[in-house]
Amino acid sequence: MELRQLEYFLAIAEDLHFTKAARRMHVAQSGLSASIRALEVELGAPLFLRTTRQVELTQAGRALLPEARRALASISSAKDAVAAVQGLLRGTLSVGSLQCLHVVHLPAVLARFHELHPGVEIRMRQSGNADLVEEVRAGRLDLAFVTRQPKIADDLRVSALAGEPLVLACAPGSPFAGRESVALAELTGQSFVDFNPDWGTRDQVDRTLAEAGIDRHVAVEVNDVHSLLDFVAFGLGVALVPQSFALKTDRAHFVGLRGDTPAAETVVVTANTVGAAAGVLLDMVFEARAGRLRAAG
Structure with a gap:
């Protein structure tokens, strides 16, 4: 062959x-x-x-x-590895990501990578969690930033980036808006705004509410953060979202969850063997993440 x-x-x-x-x-x-x-x-x-x-x-x-x-991906990685030993990165770096990756500013990191390694062509795409993971497994993506899934194939490597608590987003006129905290059980019967299935934190929220015994109704489904928050702000439903979404709008109210607060965890998925360019980008991502944590501390 x-x-x-x-x-x-x-x-x-x-x-x-x-x-x-x-x-x-x-x-x-x-x-x-x-x-x-x-x-x-x-x-x-x-x-x-x-x-x-x-x-x-x-x-x-x-x-x-x-x-x-x-x-073919392994052969390409082998060529890149030899080039890397010679101090040269080349080839193609294919990256997948969910929307609004709060744990690291990916455009800035990719721009810095391109500045340092102009011989590498960068390709970037956004999609749903399962689709991105499958693209990595099939060798079409070198790495993908996704929300942690309950089960990922054994031939993939999962590295945690960060986790953050889920909070309730609601309209200013909602009965929840003036509260300090809300119990999940109080959300029974509420209409929800959420991402399309498999998009963003949708699967995480589905699991969280199912485990709490809440059979919810999703009235509005979207595939971008700003639309989700706009629909919430105008009273079309409530939403469970990562805490960092509160930085994106002042029109919706954000309320903490009472008790054992569920968290959304962002991970990076790669093949077990990582190519030279992907390895360099990962180092830059974790370095940038560490820098943000030091600045926040």
Whole structure:
């Protein structure tokens, strides 16, 4: 099995089109097709279902896809590691993050990284927690900043960044607005504003309220922090949010939770083997995080 065969396979699997994949890989379509046929013969199974209208992965192709991605990512990491020994970082650094990463100012850290290592192309995307974790597992992201999940695959490494308590966000006219604290049980029957499922702290809040025996109604679902706080401020529902959200608006009121206060924990997820560029960025992130903690103290 050759590296080029895996690269051709991955290009077709992503485009689901032989002509587009050949154009992307700068190779004649006949050469690309011949390479895939040779790979299928070696593996003893067809990888694609080809018709006049479409291309689909077979069951064998779907099984090979994550392994091919991991293999190519490992080869890329090996090249980066050799370059790093020579004092040079190069290649691509793919980063995923949830919205409003309060524990570290990611744009500033990435800008500093780019200044120090201009030979590395930075790619950045935001998405839901599960999607970002799967992107890391599949080798499409080098690392991702997410809210801690109950279970993450054993082939991934999870490093804690910080945790902060959840608080109640409510409208100025809410009966809760003038309170010093609120018990979770008092939220029974309330309409909620929250993120879409798997987005931000939604899963954490779902688990927290389910464990408290509260069957809640989410009236408004959004995928950005500022919309969530605006809907809360106008009385469309209450929300459980990380304490740092209180810094983002003065139109909503924020009230602490009574008793054993649940916390939202932000973690960074990587493969067990971290590439050179990702390792440098992680060092910068934890250094920046330590600096913020010293400044706050």
